[in-house]
Amino acid sequence: MLEGFKILSRPxxxxxxxxxxxxxxxxxxxxxxxxxxxxxEPSIIKALWIEEKxxxxxxxxxxxxxxxxxxxxxxxxxxxxxEIGAVFVxxxxxxxxxxxxATIIADxxxxxxxxxxxxxxxxxxxxxxxxxxxxxxxxxxxxxxGLAIGSDTAQANPGDVLELTASSGAAAYVVGPAEEAAARxxxxxxxxxxxPDFWRRDxxxxxxxxxGFTGDPAYFHHIMTSVKMLMEELGLRPEDFDYAVFHQPNxxxxxxxxxxxxxxxEKILPGIVTPWIGNTYNASALLGLAKVLDSAKPGxxxxxxxxxxxxxxxxxxxxxxxxIIERQEKAPKVEELIARKKYISYAQYARSRHIIRRIV
Amino acid sequence: MSKAFISAVCMTKxxxxxxxxxxxxxxxxxxxxxxxxxxxxxxxxxxSTFSALQTHQLDVASIATQYLGWSxxxxxxVETGETSGxxxxxxxxxxxxxxxxxxVLVIGVEKMTEYPSNKVNADYAKILDYDTEYVRNITPPSYxxxxxxxxxxxxxxxxxxxxxxxxxxxxxxxxxxxxxxxxPVSKEAVSNAMVISEPITxxxxxxxxxxxxxxxxxxxxxxxxxxxxxxxxxxxxxxPLYLREDITELPATKAAWASLKRKLDACKLSxxxxxxxxxxSIYGILAxxxxxxxEKGKACQVIPNLEYLNVGGGLKARGHxxxxxxxxxxxxxxxxxxxxxAGKQYGGEYAxxxxxSGSDYNARLALLRRW
Numbered sequence: 001m002l003e004g005f006k007i008l009s010r011p012x013x014x015x016x017x018x019x020x021x022x023x024x025x026x027x028x029x030x031x032x033x034x035x036x037x038x039x040x041e042p043s044i045i046k047a048l049w050i051e052e053k054x055x056x057x058x059x060x061x062x063x064x065x066x067x068x069x070x071x072x073x074x075x076x077x078x079x080x081x082x083e084i085g086a087v088f089v090x091x092x093x094x095x096x097x098x099x100x101x102a103t104i105i106a107d108x109x110x111x112x113x114x115x116x117x118x119x120x121x122x123x124x125x126x127x128x129x130x131x132x133x134x135x136x137x138x139x140x141x142x143x144x145x146g147l148a149i150g151s152d153t154a155q156a157n158p159g160d161v162l163e164l165t166a167s168s169g170a171a172a173y174v175v176g177p178a179e180e181a182a183a184r185x186x187x188x189x190x191x192x193x194x195x196p197d198f199w200r201r202d203x204x205x206x207x208x209x210x211x212g213f214t215g216d217p218a219y220f221h222h223i224m225t226s227v228k229m230l231m232e233e234l235g236l237r238p239e240d241f242d243y244a245v246f247h248q249p250n251x252x253x254x255x256x257x258x259x260x261x262x263x264x265x266e267k268i269l270p271g272i273v274t275p276w277i278g279n280t281y282n283a284s285a286l287l288g289l290a291k292v293l294d295s296a297k298p299g300x301x302x303x304x305x306x307x308x309x310x311x312x313x314x315x316x317x318x319x320x321x322x323x324i325i326e327r328q329e330k331a332p333k334v335e336e337l338i339a340r341k342k343y344i345s346y347a348q349y350a351r352s353r354h355i356i357r358r359i360v
Numbered sequence: 361m362s363k364a365f366i367s368a369v370c371m372t373k374x375x376x377x378x379x380x381x382x383x384x385x386x387x388x389x390x391x392x393x394x395x396x397x398x399x400x401x402x403x404x405x406x407x408s409t410f411s412a413l414q415t416h417q418l419d420v421a422s423i424a425t426q427y428l429g430w431s432x433x434x435x436x437x438v439e440t441g442e443t444s445g446x447x448x449x450x451x452x453x454x455x456x457x458x459x460x461x462x463x464v465l466v467i468g469v470e471k472m473t474e475y476p477s478n479k480v481n482a483d484y485a486k487i488l489d490y491d492t493e494y495v496r497n498i499t500p501p502s503y504x505x506x507x508x509x510x511x512x513x514x515x516x517x518x519x520x521x522x523x524x525x526x527x528x529x530x531x532x533x534x535x536x537x538x539x540x541x542x543x544p545v546s547k548e549a550v551s552n553a554m555v556i557s558e559p560i561t562x563x564x565x566x567x568x569x570x571x572x573x574x575x576x577x578x579x580x581x582x583x584x585x586x587x588x589x590x591x592x593x594x595x596x597x598x599x600p601l602y603l604r605e606d607i608t609e610l611p612a613t614k615a616a617w618a619s620l621k622r623k624l625d626a627c628k629l630s631x632x633x634x635x636x637x638x639x640x641s642i643y644g645i646l647a648x649x650x651x652x653x654x655e656k657g658k659a660c661q662v663i664p665n666l667e668y669l670n671v672g673g674g675l676k677a678r679g680h681x682x683x684x685x686x687x688x689x690x691x692x693x694x695x696x697x698x699x700x701x702a703g704k705q706y707g708g709e710y711a712x713x714x715x716x717s718g719s720d721y722n723a724r725l726a727l728l729r730r731w
Contacts (some may be wrong), residue, residue: 041554208476209476211476216378217378
C-alpha cells in the first residue's frame with residue numbers, strides 16, 4: 001500500500017483533464033511535392049515517414065487555431081469560461097513578438113479577466129509546460145480550472161529537410177479537480193538540460209538545427225530520461241500502459257524511442273498523427289494525446305511524453321475515467337480533422353505561409 | 361641516419377562524439393599512450409586538418425601540451441589536407457632519424473561534428489584551390505563523380521563493379537571496434553543509396569566523424585619489443601584535376617610510388633598488407649591501379665581477392681576523421697601485424713600505406729616492415 005500512498009501524495013494526482021480539443025487546418029501539402037521541388041532523395045520521405053503536412057491558410061495563425069482547439073476543450077469540459085483562472089499558450093510562432101497571444105484567445109473565449117495568462121516558449125514543449133503549470137495551480141488551490149494550449153504555424157527554411165514536416169495545428173486542455181476529470185493525472189516529471197539542438201535567433205524567419213545532434217543527444221536522451229524517471233517514481237513498467245504518446249517530429253522517431261523504452265508499436269500507433277499532418281510543434285504530442293483520448297476507454301493508462309528542443313521532455317501518466325465517454329462526442333475528433341482536407345500546391349503553400357515576400 | 365620505428369599505437373572509436381571536444385579526444389589517445397609506454401615523449405606532433413576551421417583553434421599542438429600538463433616539449437601541428445596524418449608520420453621519422461628526438465608522439469585528431477554538415481562540407485572543399493576551384497563551387501565529391509564517370513566510360517566498368525569497394529570496406533569494418541560504420545552493405549544498397557553527386561551515392565562516400573589516433577615513433581634505443589620499422593616514406597604533389605590528360609590516373613600517388621617501390625624487396629604486392637585512401641569508392645580502385653596491383657581498368661576484379669586490403673574498413677566504413685585518418689591506417693596496420701586486428705592477423709613482412717588529398721593533389725606513402 002506504500003506505493004499507492006506515494007502516488008496519492010503527488011499533488012498532480014488531485015488534478016485531471018476535463019476537456020480536450022484540437023485544430024488542424026484543412027490545407028495539405030504532400031511531402032513528395034516538397035521533396036520534388038528541392039531535389040531531395042525520394043527515399044527520405046519513407047525514412048522519416050511523412051506523407052503530407054497541414055498548412056495554415058493566410059487567415060489562420062497560432063491564435064485562431066489555438067482559439068478553436070480551446071473552444072472544443074471548454075465544450076468537452078462543460079465548464080463556465082468565467083471559472084477558468086489561467087490561460088497559457090505554448091507557441092514558437094506567435095503572431096506578435098511582443099503582445100500576448102493568450103490574452104487574445106482568453107477574451108475571445110470569454111474567460112474571466114481575473115486570471116493568469118501568458119505565452120510560453122520552449123520550442124515544441126512550451127504547451128506541455130503550460131499544462132504542468134496549470135495543473136500545479138489547480139493542485140495548489142490557486143485556481144479552479146486552467147486552460148493550456150499548444151499552437152503553432154511552424155516555420156521551416158525553404159529547402160531544409162525540416163520543411164517536409166514543419167506544419168500547423170493546435171491542441172488545448174482544460175484541467176481541473178480530479179473528481180470532475182475525464183482523465184486523471186497519475187504523475188508528471190520533467191527533465192531539462194541546455195542542449196542546443198534546434199533554435200531560431202531573434203528576428204530570424206527560420207530556425208536552424210544541428211542535424212544528427214537533434215537525435216540521440218536531444219530527442220532520444222531527453223524523452224528516454226523523463227519517461228524512465230516517471231516509471232521509476234510511479235513504480236510502473238511499459239506493460240502497465242495502454243498507450244504511449246511521444247513528441248512526433250516525424251513518423252519514425254516516436255516509434256524508435258518507444259521501441260528503445262520497451263513499448264510495442266501497437267501502443268504507439270494510436271497516438272501517431274505526424275505522417276498525415278506534419279509536425280505541429282507545440283501541438284505535436286498534445287494532438288497525439290487528444291487522438292488517443294478521442295477513443296480511450298475508462299480505466300486505461302496513457303503515457304504522454306512531449307519534447308522541446310533546447311532541450312527538455314515531460315513525461316506524464318494519465319488514467320482515463322468513466323466521464324470520458326460522454327465527452328468524446330462533444331467536439332470534433334482528431335481523426336475527423338485529419339480527414340477534413342484539401343490538397344494545395346507548393347505555390348499555394350508559399351503564399352499561405354508568407355514565404356513569398358511582397359510589398360503591400 | 362638511424363632507423364625509425366613505430367613502437368606503440370592508440371585509437372579512439374570514430375563517431376559523433378558530441379560530448380568530446382578536440383582536447384578531450386587528444387587526451388583520450390594520450391592517456392592510452394602513457395599507459396602503454398609509461399613515460400612521456402620528447403616531441404609532440406599533432407596532425408589536424410580542420411582544427412582552425414571547425415574548432416577555431418590555431419596552434420592546437422601547443423594548446424594540447426597545456427591541456428595535458430606537459431611543458432618543455434617541442435610541439436608542432438601538421439596540415440597537408442587529407443594526408444596530414446601521414447605527413448606527420450613522415451616528419452616524425454625525419455626527426456627521429458636526425459637524432460633530434462628519440463620518442464616522437466604523433467597524434468592525429470579531428471573534430472568534425474561541431475557544425476551542421478553544410479559547413480563541414482564547405483570546409484572540406486577548401487582542400488582544393490580556394491581561388492580557382494572552391495569559389496566556383498567545385499567540391500571533392502563532384503570531382504570524384506567526374507573521375508568515376510570517366511573511369512566507367514573509359515574502361516566499361518559498371519556501377520556494380522565499383523560497388524565491390526564499399527561492400528568489402530563495410531564487411532571489414534564490421535570487425536573493427538573503432539570503426540564508425542559497423543554494418544555490411546550489399547551492391548544493391550550501394551546503387552540505391554542517396555545520390556551525393558551522380559554517380560556517387562552515399563555508400564560510396566566516407567562518413568563525417570570525430571576521432572583521434574596516436575602513433576609513437578622512436579629510434580632504435582627507445583624501440584619497444586613490438587615494433588614496426590618505417591622503411592621509408594615518399595610524397596609528391598600533382599597538377600589540378602582540370603589540367604590532367606587522364607583524370608583516371610593518380611599522378612601524385614604514382615610519383616611517390618615510383619620513388620618507393622625499389623625499397624620493397626621482391627615480394628608480391630598483392631600479398632602486402634595494404635591501406636589505401638578511399639574517400640570515395642573510385643579513389644580506392646584508382647589507388648590499387650596506381651601502385652600496380654592491377655592493370656588500368658581492372659582493379660574492381662581483384663578487390664575480393666585482397667585479404668589484407670583496408671582491414672579496418674577504409675575511409676569508407678572505418679571513417680575519415682580527416683587529419684587522424686593516416687594514423688588510423690598506421691595503427692590498424694601495427695595491430696594487424698603484431699597483435700591481430702579486426703579478426704585478422706597478417707604474417708607477412710611488409711605493409712604499404714597510401715594517403716592522398718582531394719583528387720590526389722598530394723599523395724603520401726609509408727612502407728612499414730616487421731622488425
